[in-house]
Structure formats: C-alpha cells, structure tokens
Amino acid sequence: MxxxxxxxxxxxxxxxxxxxxxxxxxxxxxxxxxxxxxxxxxxxxxxxxxxxxxxxxxxxxxxxxxxxxxxxxxxxxxxxxxxxxxxxxxxxxxxxxxxxxxxxxxxxxxxxxxxxxxxxxxxxxxxxxxxxxxxxxxxxxxxxxxxxxxxxxxxxxxxxxxxxxxxxxxxxxxxxxxxxxxxxxxxxxxxxxxxxxxxxxxxxxxxxxxxxxxxxxxxxxxxxxxxxxxxxxxxxxxxxxxxxxxxxxxxxxxxxxxxxxxxxxxxxxxxxxxxxxxxxxxxxxxxxxxxxDADADGAMAVEQDAERPATGAPEVGVHGTEARAGTGVGVDRLVFGHRHRAPILDGLTLTCPPGSGLTVLTGRSGSGKSTLLDLIAGVRTPDGGRVVAGSAHLATQRPLVLPGPVVEVLRLGAPDATEVECEESLRVVGLWPALAERQGLQTRLGDDGFGLSAGQRSRLALARARLSRAPLLLLDEPTAHIDVDDADALRGVILDEARRRRVIVATHDRAFLSAADSHWELQPEPALPTPSAPSTADGVSSPGSTTPSPRNGGTLSWWQRRPVPDRLRLASLLxxxxxxxxxxxxxxxxxxxxxxxxxxxxxxxxxxxxxxxxxxxxxxxxxxxxxxxxxxxxxxxxxxxxxxxxxxxxxxxxxxxxxxxxxxxxxxxxxxxxxxxxxxxxxxxxxxxxxxxxxxxxxxxxxxxxxxxxxxxxxxxxxxxxxxxxxxxxxxxxxxxxxxxxxxxxxxxxxxxxxxxxxxxxxxxxxxxxxxxxxxxxxxxxxxxxxxxxxxxxxxxxxxxxxxxxxxxxxxxxxxxxxxxxxxxxxxxxxxxxxxxxxxxxxxxxxxxxxxxxxxxxxxxxxxxxxxDQRPAIVDTGHLTLPDGVVPVTARGLSASWGDRQAALGPFTLPLLARGVRSQLTGPNGIGKSTMLAVLARQLTPTSGIHLLNGLPAADVALADARADIALVDDEPHAFAGSIRANLVLARPDAGDAELAAAISAVDLGVWLAQQPDGLDTPVGGLSGGERARLSIARAIVSRRHLVLLDEPAAHLDDATAERALTGLTAQVGTTIVAVSHRPLPVLDVPNPGVEGDTWRSAGNHPGRPVSAR
Structure with a gap:
C-alpha cells in the first residue's frame, strides 16, 4: 500500500x-x-x-x-x-x-x-x-x-x-x-x-x-x-x-x-x-x-502416540517424573532406502514394551541402526510402512554442537533448563571438571564442538539428553568415544534414565544387553554382488583433481584478454x-x-x-x-x-x-x-x-x-x-x-x-x-x-x-x-x-x-x-627432504596447544616409532591423545619437546615432504560429495581400479561395493559412521604411506568388523600404525615379525589417569 x-x-x-x-x-x-x-x-x-x-x-x-x-x-x-x-x-x-x-x-x-x-x-x-x-x-x-x-x-x-x-x-x-x-x-x-x-x-x-x-x-x-x-x-x-x-x-x-x-x-x-x-x-x-509447510499438519511422517498430550507438552523432566504408560515404540513393515540403491530396511517390524525401560539395538556396521533411530525420531520419512512413537530426543553419532557457550548447547534440547540443572547434568556425565578449568558453562566451543575431544562431545550430548523432557530417548553409540574405565559410569547414567523413560540405545557395546528389557538386532540378508558397468577413471574429477578452467579455452573477445584494471578503465569510459x-x-x-x-x-x-x-x-x-x-x-x-x-x-x-x-x-x-x-x-x-x-x-x-x-x-x-x-x-x-x-x-x-x-x-x-x-x-x-x-x-x-x-x-x-x-x-x-x-x-x-x-x-x-589475519598453527620453515620417508619417528616431552589461550597438553614421550610398529594410545577424555596425533601428523607445532622424523628435526623438514608420508584417519572422517573413486584417489591419484577395489575389500567393504549401482563411480551418500571410518582407512591403504595415524577407528564398528578392517590395514607391509582408541584393539597387539617396540607407555600432565600406549 x-x-x-x-x-x-x-x-x-x-x-x-x-x-x-x-x-x-x-x-x-x-x-x-x-x-x-x-x-x-x-x-x-x-x-x-x-x-x-x-x-x-x-x-x-x-x-x-x-x-x-x-x-x-x-x-x-x-x-x-x-x-x-x-x-x-x-x-x-x-x-x-x-x-x-x-x-x-x-x-x-x-x-x-x-x-x-x-x-x-x-x-x-x-x-x-x-x-x-x-x-x-x-x-x-x-x-x-x-x-x-x-x-x-x-x-x-x-x-x-x-x-x-x-x-x-x-x-x-x-x-x-x-x-x-x-x-x-x-x-x-x-x-x-x-x-x-x-x-x-x-x-x-x-x-x-x-x-x-x-x-x-x-x-x-x-x-x-x-x-x-x-x-x-x-x-x-x-x-x-x-x-x-x-x-x-x-x-x-x-x-x-x-x-x-x-x-x-x-x-x-x-x-x-x-x-x-x-x-x-x-x-x-x-x-x-x-x-x-502449510500442509504439514496432514503429512506427518511419524504417528504420534495417542496418549501423548495434544499440545506436545513435556512429560518427562530431569527430576525423575515417570514416563506415562502407553509410551510404546514400534515399526511395522518399515521400508527405507537411499535413492537408486537397495533398501537398508525392508519390511522391518519391531516393538518394545510400553513405559520406561532400556531397548538395545545392535547389528553390524551399515545394517541400518542409525537410520532406524532417525525414522523413529521423525527425522527421516520412511518409503513404506509405519512408525509409532512418542516425541523423542535423539543423540546422534555426531553430536549437535553449534558454536557458542556450553550452556546454549545444552539448552538446544531443554530451552528451560536452569544453569544449576545444566551444571548438575555435566557433573553426572563427568564433563564438569574439564569445563570448570576453563569458563564453566560459558566455555565457548567452536564448529562441531572444536575445543572438546570426541569423548567429551559424547558426554556433552548425553548431558543434554538428560535435560530433555522427551518421553523417548534415542542414543546412537553413546559410549563409542568413551574411555574403557569411564564407560561403566556412563552406562550407569543411561540406565538411570531408562528407569524414568523409554531409552533405545544403538550400540556395539555388548555390556548394555544384560540390563535391557528388550533387544532389537538388525541382521540384513547378505546381498549378492550385482554386476555393474566397468569403471574407468576417465573424466572423473576427484576432490583433489585440477579441472581445467573453462576460461582458458574457447574464444575470448579482445577486451576479455585485457587485464582487469584495463577492462575497468574501458568500462568507465563506455x-x-x-x-x-x-x-x-x-x-x-x-x-x-x-x-x-x-x-x-x-x-x-x-x-x-x-x-x-x-x-x-x-x-x-x-x-x-x-x-x-x-x-x-x-x-x-x-x-x-x-x-x-x-x-x-x-x-x-x-x-x-x-x-x-x-x-x-x-x-x-x-x-x-x-x-x-x-x-x-x-x-x-x-x-x-x-x-x-x-x-x-x-x-x-x-x-x-x-x-x-x-x-x-x-x-x-x-x-x-x-x-x-x-x-x-x-x-x-x-x-x-x-x-x-x-x-x-x-x-x-x-x-x-x-x-x-x-x-x-x-x-x-x-x-x-x-x-x-x-x-x-x-x-x-x-x-x-x-x-x-x-x-x-x-x-x-x-x-x-x-x-x-x-x-x-x-x-x-x-x-x-x-x-x-x-x-x-x-x-x-x-x-x-x-x-x-x-x-x-x-x-x-x-x-x-x-x-x-x-x-x-x-x-x-x-x-x-x-x-x-591469523597466525597458522604450523609454519613451513623447513627445507630438508625425506627420500626414505618419515619413519622412524621420535617424540620426547612433546606438549602442544590448539590455541594461544588454551593450555598446552602434555608432555608426552613415545618410544621410537620404527617401521612396522603397531601401537595403541589410550587414556581419559581430554588428556590430549588427538592433540598428540595432530603433532605427529604435522598439523600442530609442539610448544616444547623433541620431534624427529627419520632422525631430522621435524621443524627442519619441508612440511609437504613430511606430510607426504603420513596418512591420517580422524575421529569423524569426512566423505566428500563425489564418487567412491574420487574419495579414494585423492590419497594417490595414480591408483588403479583393481587397487581401489582391493583396498575396499581389505576394510570389509567388498560386499558394500558390489551393491553400488555404478561401482566405484557411485556417488557417496547415506554412509553410516562405520562405513565412513572404513572408507577412510581404505584411503590410507591406497596412499601407501609409511605412517598411519588412526583416531578412534573402531568407535562405530562392532568388534568383528573392526578386527577385519584393521587386519586389512596391518597386512600392509612396513606400515607403522599409531591408533587412539578407548576400546582395546587386539589386532594391533598381534606381534609383527621382525619388529621390536610394539608396546610402550607414556604419561601426560592430566590431573587424572595417565595416557597409556600399548
């Protein structure tokens, strides 16, 4: 108007x-x-x-x-x-x-x-x-x-x-x-x-x-x-x-x-x-x-429980209110699959008892556990069948941590939670001591929880879940990144919640089974390999490939060939x-x-x-x-x-x-x-x-x-x-x-x-x-x-x-x-x-x-x-090369920090990492295990200590030369939005199809690859946490690098799958492996013939238990 x-x-x-x-x-x-x-x-x-x-x-x-x-x-x-x-x-x-x-x-x-x-x-x-x-x-x-x-x-x-x-x-x-x-x-x-x-x-x-x-x-x-x-x-x-x-x-x-x-x-x-x-x-x-959005009321993908209040008012709080009877959960003939792929879940029917209690969801990596939790929470829409559930709070494998103060992260799931309740919940999950050393509830976190270790992020997600008032709690791998010695305490926290409401836990942790009143196990029928069109590397762009700029080809006008300042002067004149x-x-x-x-x-x-x-x-x-x-x-x-x-x-x-x-x-x-x-x-x-x-x-x-x-x-x-x-x-x-x-x-x-x-x-x-x-x-x-x-x-x-x-x-x-x-x-x-x-x-x-x-x-x-205008965490001042690779690696008294205002973690002393050594680094959350891997990967410059690569000071070695012989699999590996091949060849562009397929089979993904409609050329999508981890390990195998650093490689894998995947990695002759894990990885303890120094122990400056390296 x-x-x-x-x-x-x-x-x-x-x-x-x-x-x-x-x-x-x-x-x-x-x-x-x-x-x-x-x-x-x-x-x-x-x-x-x-x-x-x-x-x-x-x-x-x-x-x-x-x-x-x-x-x-x-x-x-x-x-x-x-x-x-x-x-x-x-x-x-x-x-x-x-x-x-x-x-x-x-x-x-x-x-x-x-x-x-x-x-x-x-x-x-x-x-x-x-x-x-x-x-x-x-x-x-x-x-x-x-x-x-x-x-x-x-x-x-x-x-x-x-x-x-x-x-x-x-x-x-x-x-x-x-x-x-x-x-x-x-x-x-x-x-x-x-x-x-x-x-x-x-x-x-x-x-x-x-x-x-x-x-x-x-x-x-x-x-x-x-x-x-x-x-x-x-x-x-x-x-x-x-x-x-x-x-x-x-x-x-x-x-x-x-x-x-x-x-x-x-x-x-x-x-x-x-x-x-x-x-x-x-x-x-x-x-x-x-x-x-206008029609959303008539198109809900999740059928809400009839006994839940129509207003969606909270039924369960942090004060022990009993879940209402009738809060049952079930799926009936459920079907779900990613586009152009075989269904992950096909005709699945499951129920659990009404009221409070613990339901444990198990199954091999990639069997659909996380997908099922998403469907129950209403995050995804099924392709067929029906889901019956009350309102739910889902703590995913990758916890939601938006940048900002810890208290705001907690209130994402419980907007009305007081600071006293937030602090108490953090104490219960064992995260408060680490935060109290900083700014407490006002501790600012970066993207995806930067500033916390993977285990601390899992604790934070569990603390937020406790504060949630939803009658249904869905937890996806809540103890995957938790130290073995602390896992019992976290399981106790989850069992306490199960006494007040229905808790469904998707896990590879078998210790939950003894306390469960129901057990869902996903056992998909083994899929037969389906033939796919032959794959070639021609015309495939990887995340690391250099695609010719279209501007370098074709016919350009005379003025387009002029420098930008000349074109601007021409435009001003015109x-x-x-x-x-x-x-x-x-x-x-x-x-x-x-x-x-x-x-x-x-x-x-x-x-x-x-x-x-x-x-x-x-x-x-x-x-x-x-x-x-x-x-x-x-x-x-x-x-x-x-x-x-x-x-x-x-x-x-x-x-x-x-x-x-x-x-x-x-x-x-x-x-x-x-x-x-x-x-x-x-x-x-x-x-x-x-x-x-x-x-x-x-x-x-x-x-x-x-x-x-x-x-x-x-x-x-x-x-x-x-x-x-x-x-x-x-x-x-x-x-x-x-x-x-x-x-x-x-x-x-x-x-x-x-x-x-x-x-x-x-x-x-x-x-x-x-x-x-x-x-x-x-x-x-x-x-x-x-x-x-x-x-x-x-x-x-x-x-x-x-x-x-x-x-x-x-x-x-x-x-x-x-x-x-x-x-x-x-x-x-x-x-x-x-x-x-x-x-x-x-x-x-x-x-x-x-x-x-x-x-x-x-x-x-x-x-x-x-x-x-930020100072890089590591400055490339070196000029020496490593024609024989980085191994052996020496690390004595190393301390490092991720930021100028953050206290340095360490010092850590590791025995000589000679060629073929396989070692596991354990310790409580937040002590600095991932920080140590970052130093070894030449992503952080140590604030003190001695770091030698093949006998040379790491700072004197050209950064590109040092990193060229190190493969890193982090705790949340990233899968690029490209093909399977593109995600693998970025580690070594000249790798052939046979080698890529062999690496995938070595990490127990051979059947998975056979199911893909376009083989290696299939776009990556819908991967489970375990599949991402194994794909990242396969990338490390393709790289043929002598030092492989693994951060929680088995966190999202069951024991059998983890053993098969890591066995494929250890089969690579002459590869030195350092793995951070809260779970014992027996395959890394298998003696490597002709190699000494497979086991070692080191302590950091953490006030609690020391780091141990086996």
Whole structure:
C-alpha cells in the first residue's frame, strides 16, 4: 500500500515536472519572466526529493521485511519436516542466504518499477491527450511494443537464471564440502590441487552469471532503444509541425517532455529485470517448501502416540517424573532406502514394551541402526510402512554442537533448563571438571564442538539428553568415544534414565544387553554382488583433481584478454560516453525544438536531427557495453579472489579454522567477497563514468555560456562531495549492518548445515520454535534494526543529492536567462544550456548508491581480513627432504596447544616409532591423545619437546615432504560429495581400479561395493559412521604411506568388523600404525615379525589417569 501510494505520488510529480520545465524553458527562450515558473519547478523538485527519500526508505524496508519473512518461513518449514532426501543442504543454504537476499532488490527496486509502470504511462498518455492528441496517438501505438519485447526476452532470462542458481548452489555446496574436508585434503597434500576445482566451479558460476546478465542487459538496452525510437518519432512530428508553424512552442515542448515519461517506467523495469530474475527464481524455488509447510499438519511422517498430550507438552523432566504408560515404540513393515540403491530396511517390524525401560539395538556396521533411530525420531520419512512413537530426543553419532557457550548447547534440547540443572547434568556425565578449568558453562566451543575431544562431545550430548523432557530417548553409540574405565559410569547414567523413560540405545557395546528389557538386532540378508558397468577413471574429477578452467579455452573477445584494471578503465569510459550521449541527447533536443519554433529552413535542422538519432542510439548501446565489460571484469576478479581466500585458508586448517563457524567462512568466501568485489561495478565504474559525463557537460555548457559551465562544475563537485559525505555517514551503519548480516548468515548456515541433527535434538513438528530458530530470529531482528539505520542514512543522502540537483538546475537556468538577456546567446542555445543539468539527474542521484556500496565494500574487506589475519598453527620453515620417508619417528616431552589461550597438553614421550610398529594410545577424555596425533601428523607445532622424523628435526623438514608420508584417519572422517573413486584417489591419484577395489575389500567393504549401482563411480551418500571410518582407512591403504595415524577407528564398528578392517590395514607391509582408541584393539597387539617396540607407555600432565600406549 505504501509503495503504491509513493509510486502514484512520484508519477504525478514526474508529470508535473514536465509542465513546469516547459514553462521555464519557454520563459528563457522568449525572454519573459522566469521567477514564477522557476519557483514552481524548484517546489516540484523539493517534493520529488521528499518522495524519493520516502520511497527509498519504504521500498528498502519492504525488501528487508519480505526477505526476513521468507528466510524465517523456509527455516521453520525445514526444521519442522522430516528429511525426504530430495534436495541437498547446499540448495537449501543457497535459497535461505543468497536467495532470500535477492528478494530485497526484487521488492525494493523491481516492484516499485512495476508500480510506476502501471501508473505513470497511463497518466502521461492522459496528459498528452490533453496537450496534443496526435503525439498521444504515436505513444499509444508504440508503447505496447516495449512489454512485448520484454516478455520475449524475459523467457530466455528465466532459463538462464535457473542455470545461474544451480551454479551458485554448486559453488556454495562445493565450498562447504571442501571446508569440512580441508583437514583431509591438507593431510594428503591435495589442498593446493583443489585450487583448480575451486577455480573451475567459480568459473562456471561466472559464465552462468555473465550469460544471464548479458540477456538482462540486452533486454534493458532493447527497451531503451525502442523507447528512444518512439520518442524520436514524436519529436520528428513535433519538430515538423513547429517548423511549419502549426504548433505552439509550449505545446510542442510539453509533448516532447511528456513522451519519454510514458516510456521511462517500462525502461526502468527492464533495467531492474536482472534483479527481478534472481528474486523470481527464489520465489519459485521456495514455493514448494512453503506449500509443504502449510500442509504439514496432514503429512506427518511419524504417528504420534495417542496418549501423548495434544499440545506436545513435556512429560518427562530431569527430576525423575515417570514416563506415562502407553509410551510404546514400534515399526511395522518399515521400508527405507537411499535413492537408486537397495533398501537398508525392508519390511522391518519391531516393538518394545510400553513405559520406561532400556531397548538395545545392535547389528553390524551399515545394517541400518542409525537410520532406524532417525525414522523413529521423525527425522527421516520412511518409503513404506509405519512408525509409532512418542516425541523423542535423539543423540546422534555426531553430536549437535553449534558454536557458542556450553550452556546454549545444552539448552538446544531443554530451552528451560536452569544453569544449576545444566551444571548438575555435566557433573553426572563427568564433563564438569574439564569445563570448570576453563569458563564453566560459558566455555565457548567452536564448529562441531572444536575445543572438546570426541569423548567429551559424547558426554556433552548425553548431558543434554538428560535435560530433555522427551518421553523417548534415542542414543546412537553413546559410549563409542568413551574411555574403557569411564564407560561403566556412563552406562550407569543411561540406565538411570531408562528407569524414568523409554531409552533405545544403538550400540556395539555388548555390556548394555544384560540390563535391557528388550533387544532389537538388525541382521540384513547378505546381498549378492550385482554386476555393474566397468569403471574407468576417465573424466572423473576427484576432490583433489585440477579441472581445467573453462576460461582458458574457447574464444575470448579482445577486451576479455585485457587485464582487469584495463577492462575497468574501458568500462568507465563506455559508461561516461553513455552518460554524455544522454546529456547531448537532451541538450540537442532542447535546441532542436526551440530552433524549430522559429520556423527556419528544414535543411538547417538536419544535422541536429541526425545528432539526436545518433545520441539516442549510442546511449543504450554504450550502456550495454559498459555493463557487460564491468560485470565480466568483476566476476573474473571474484573468481580469482575466491581462489586466493581458499589458498589463505589452507595453512589455517584445521587448528585455526576449527574455532570459526562454517557460516563465517561461507560468508567470507561468498557474501563478503561479493560485496568487496562489487565495489568495481557499483563504485569505481559509476564514479569515473559520472566524472567523465560531468566533464563533458561542463565543457558543452562552458562553450556556450562560461558562467553556466562554472555552475554545472560546482554542482558536479557538490554531488560528488554529497556522495562522499553520505558514504561516511553510512559507514557506521554499514559496519553494524555487515556485522549483523554476518551473524544472521552464520546462524542460518549453522542451522541448515545440521538440519537433521537439529530436528533430532529439538523434535520434529514441535509446536514451539526450537532454540536454533529463535537464534536465527534474534539475529534477523538485529540485522533488521541495523539495516533500518542504514536505510535512513541512505534516504538522507538521496534527499541531499536532490537538493544539489535542484540548486544546480535553478542556478543554471538563471545563468542561461541572463546570457540571453545580455545578448550573449540565442534562445535555442540558452535552452540547450538550461537542459544540460537535467540530463545529469540520473547520474547524480545514482551516487547515493555508490556511496553506500563503497561503505559496504570497505566493511566486507575488514571482515575478510579478520578471518585471514591469523597466525597458522604450523609454519613451513623447513627445507630438508625425506627420500626414505618419515619413519622412524621420535617424540620426547612433546606438549602442544590448539590455541594461544588454551593450555598446552602434555608432555608426552613415545618410544621410537620404527617401521612396522603397531601401537595403541589410550587414556581419559581430554588428556590430549588427538592433540598428540595432530603433532605427529604435522598439523600442530609442539610448544616444547623433541620431534624427529627419520632422525631430522621435524621443524627442519619441508612440511609437504613430511606430510607426504603420513596418512591420517580422524575421529569423524569426512566423505566428500563425489564418487567412491574420487574419495579414494585423492590419497594417490595414480591408483588403479583393481587397487581401489582391493583396498575396499581389505576394510570389509567388498560386499558394500558390489551393491553400488555404478561401482566405484557411485556417488557417496547415506554412509553410516562405520562405513565412513572404513572408507577412510581404505584411503590410507591406497596412499601407501609409511605412517598411519588412526583416531578412534573402531568407535562405530562392532568388534568383528573392526578386527577385519584393521587386519586389512596391518597386512600392509612396513606400515607403522599409531591408533587412539578407548576400546582395546587386539589386532594391533598381534606381534609383527621382525619388529621390536610394539608396546610402550607414556604419561601426560592430566590431573587424572595417565595416557597409556600399548
């Protein structure tokens, strides 16, 4: 409503401007009184300044409000619906971040243009009918051509926009995948080689964007060219009638000034069309989710227990309230499978007794235990059958730990838990002593619980589960990462919970069976190997492969081969010439009309007529060229800078990046870089283009009336100064807005990246917003407040520029009238000078956005610098090589820390790790076992002690040379979003198919590989924790490295599977193995013939039990 009212008022003011401007020019040309018409024109300009400021404010507020509402509704829909597997987190992330942001220009720019296009042309035509019906007839006959051409071009633009969105989703998804797996890429020396893939994905996005923008810019140019031709037809008719003496100057000039206003709103729609394309694509992509959310009540995937309160009120608390009778759990003929694969669960029927108690779920790795828990919790949707369960809290294998204080992590599952309850729960699970040494409940954790060991994260998840009020507790491998000596205590905590509510535990820990009142065992029928098409490595890209950049091939235009600075200078020149053509068009048209009114010989007007046509054609053509060149240069810069940022992140992984949100990284690499590089398109080129046009306009006016040239020069300087002041005024608001936007994107990324885990912890179809949604809402509220301050500052800058324009126009017209009165110029030349500053209006008013873009770019650069300005955890100062590998390894008195403010763990002393030694490192959670592995893997520099690689100081050995002989399998191994082959060959690109298949069989995944529809070329997806661990061990086998470091390799494996998988690893001749594990790994205790030093013991500085290494 407000936008419509502002649009109607602006349209009326625009038409009034044409009448007032006609009165002023006619008064100048005829030498009559100028005071009254000039006062009217100034008053209308003041009204337009106020309307422009109000419209800017209202439109920007509306855009921000719609964007925020869309993001909230999408997140609410995703958080409250079971995962159907039909889309990726990258797609959702793109839609909720860049997609929702694209709604802002759609609402703030495109919709006001549409409103103006619906009001102003009709009003202009009505006014033309009143002034000159013949001119109105020409406009009525030509005006429909513009929307017709716009519709034809828009259809192609929509198709290209969809491709661009897919490219953007690929970019976001690829970057998130790379960030998750960056420690793996660094460990295997493939991080630098990934630069090629980053460049290729960025180049694909650049090319898709350029194709879309070319069409959008062409549509704008075509509409402007059509409008120019149409206005020229009116001008020719008016000019001939003036020359013939059949039309009055005031009528003819009014018609000439009104005609462009009929076309201008539609031209503006074309100019804003590329913004509309992105926004329309976002709305189209979002509608299915919003529709599904509206129908969610009728489409629940989990049938809630009939005795559970309809409101979903909590039934069980931390104070021992008994679970209600009838809270039974069961599945009936359940079917679930990943797309294009055999079902994991097929016709499964299970039940457990009602009420409280313990149900133990066992089965081999990959049999579907975690999937079954997901289905019971409602996190996934079954393909068939039925699930009957009450509301549940699921603690997954990878505990949900969002960055922030520990108390907030606990309250994800129990929003109303007090600090006393939180502390007590942490004490019960044995985690409080470690946190009390830090900041207690306010201890800040990084992404995925960085700052805690795997066992401590498991304890934290159990503490949160205790606080949950859900009547059903689902625990997935709760003791997998717990030290053997502590496991009994944790099992006791779980049994206490089972006395109060139903607890279902998926585990390989057989000690739970003796206390269970029911036992579910998944024993899928052994699948027969199915033949698959032969696999070849041709054309397969791995996470570590270098894909040739498309920009290096094909035919490039001459200007595309120029360096980016040269292209920006070219774009600035083209933009300046386009603006100058507009100035010349307006000025020459004014001279032509006034000159024609003197009824000269028509031949004397031909040069001016040709000039008007040339300027009219040149303006849109040059503008199109400028936009294509500038955007291509900016996107080229963006692709290269994105690669540069990725390169800068490599030395920071994993020690320094673990403290950062992945949302911060995505914001820096996508959003902040966009804003920083956007300075080229929205600041550099417009600024210099305006300066060129100002110079030409000053020169034109000065040639006719020198004083007028000085006035226009002063106005140009004032407009540039006003834009500078506006930029400074916006700087503080921009800082707050950028920080707030970064925070909202961070929490949005945190939520989307872990949607299944969030639903598992907070519950599906909860009547209350889960805490992560409330965190997003709070961040969006802060962003909205910061952006409101920014919008107010921008509106004031725009009003100030209107003031500069008003004063300049009035002063120029007075100067032109004085020159005419003094006999220095003729009436037509005086009209030419008087109209010159009017032609600069769009350029000057556009400087408001230039100032805002400058402030936004500077703040974005500061955020990027803050991310990258970190000291790497390890500095490559070595120069020595290791032709015979890293073994033997010496480690004496080693201490290390993950951060400058974190106390060093250690010292640790390990006996000589000679070739073929197999050793196991055990000890309580948090003592530093994983830290020790990081030192051995050359990911951390020890703060003290002696670390030798093959007799050489580790610091003196080139980092790449040392890491080239070390394979690392961390506690939560990452599987890249590629094929099985791609995940393996990153360890050694020249590995053949037979070797890859042998490595997979060695870790007991041979049958699993045989089930894959495309063999080694099957995309990785739906892996269980145990399958990920074994795939990572297979990668270590493929690498043929002499030192293999394993962090909890058997945590998600049953004893038999773990023994088979590790036996395959130990069969590799000459491999030295160091394994961190809380479970005994007997296969590592088997004597290795001819090797001494298989067992050793070491102690750290932990106040509890020492580390032991066997």
């Amino acid at each position: 407000a936008l419509g009212t502002a649009g109607a008022a602006s349209g009326a003011a625009t038409i009034a401007t044409a009448f007032a401007l006609t009165g002023v020019v006619v008064a100048i040309a005829r030498g009559t009184g100028l005071r009254a018409p000039l006062a009217w024109l100034a008053a209308i300009f003041v009204v337009r300044a106020l309307l422009a400021a109000v419209t800017e404010y209202v439109a920007a507020r509306a855009g921000a409000a719609v964007s925020t509402a869309l993001r909230r509704r999408l997140l609410a829909a995703w958080a409250g619906a079971a995962h159907a597997g039909s889309d990726s987190s990258a797609t959702r992330l793109t839609l909720a971040t860049a997609g929702a942001t694209s709604i802002e220009p759609y609402v703030a720019r495109y919709l006001p243009a549409l409103i103006a296009a619906a009001i102003v042309p009709a009003a202009a035509v009505a006014a033309l009918v009143f002034v000159d019906w013949q001119s109105a007839l020409v406009v009525v006959l030509t005006l429909p051509l513009l929307p017709l051409f716009a519709a034809l071009i828009g259809r192609t633009t929509a198709e290209q926009t969809q491709k661009r969105w897919r490219a953007l989703a690929d970019l976001s998804g690829h970057f998130l995948d790379v960030v998750r797996g960056l420690p793996t890429l660094v460990a295997y020396g493939r991080a630098e080689r990934q630069v090629g893939d980053i460049r290729a994905v960025g180049e694909a996005h650049r090319r898709a964007s350029v194709r879309t923008l070319r069409i959008a810019f062409m549509s704008s140019a075509a509409l402007e060219l059509l409008a120019t031709i149409s206005v020229a037809m009116v001008a020719v008719a008016v000019g001939l009638r003036l020359a013939h003496g059949s039309m009055d100057l005031q009528v003819g000039l009014t018609a000439i000034l009104l005609a462009p206003e009929a076309y201008w709103p539609i031209r503006r729609v074309g100019q804003e069309f590329h913004n509309a394309a992105d926004g329309a694509a976002t709305l189209e992509a979002a509608l299915p989710y919003l529709d599904a 933009g300046g010439l386009s603006m100058t053509a507009g100035v010349a068009l307006t000025a020459t048209s004014g001279w032509l009309i006034v000159q024609a009114s003197t009824q000269p010989v028509v031949l004397t007007l031909l040069v001016a007529i040709v000039g008007v046509r040339a300027f009219g054609i040149a303006r849109p053509v040059l503008r199109y060229a400028e936009r294509v060149v500038s955007h291509d240069a900016a996107l080229d810069t963006l692709a290269e800078r994105r690669v540069g940022v990725y390169r800068a992140l490599i030395p920071l992984a994993p020690a320094r990046l673990g403290r950062r949100h992945r949302g911060d990284l995505l914001t820096a690499v996508v959003t902040d870089l966009d804003d920083a590089v956007d300075e080229q398109v929205r600041v550099t080129v417009p600024w210099w283009s305006t300066l060129i046009a100002d110079t030409c306009a000053v020169a034109i006016a000065a040639l006719v009336i020198p004083a007028a040239g000085m006035v226009i020069a002063a106005g140009a300087a004032a407009s540039l100064a006003a834009a500078r002041l506006g930029s400074r005024a916006e700087s503080a608001a921009q800082h707050d807005a950028v920080v707030a936007r970064g925070a909202s994107l961070r929490v949005t990324t945190d939520l989307i990246d872990r949607l299944d885990q969030v639903r598992a912890v907070t519950g599906v179809h909860s009547p209350l917003d889960p805490p992560p949604l409330r965190a997003v809402a709070a961040a969006l509220d802060r962003q909205g407040e910061a952006e409101r301050r920014l919008i107010r500052s921008r509106a004031l800058t725009l009003a100030g520029l209107w003031g500069v324009l008003t004063i300049t126009v009035a002063a120029t017209m007075l100067t032109a009238a004085a020159g005419l009165d003094a006999g220095e110029v003729s009436g037509p030349l005086a009209a030419l000078v008087a109209l010159t500053p009017i032609a600069l209006a769009d350029a000057w008013l556009g400087l408001a956005e230039v100032g805002g873009a400058r402030a936004r770019a500077r703040r974005a650069e500061l955020r990027i610098d803050d991310l990258l």
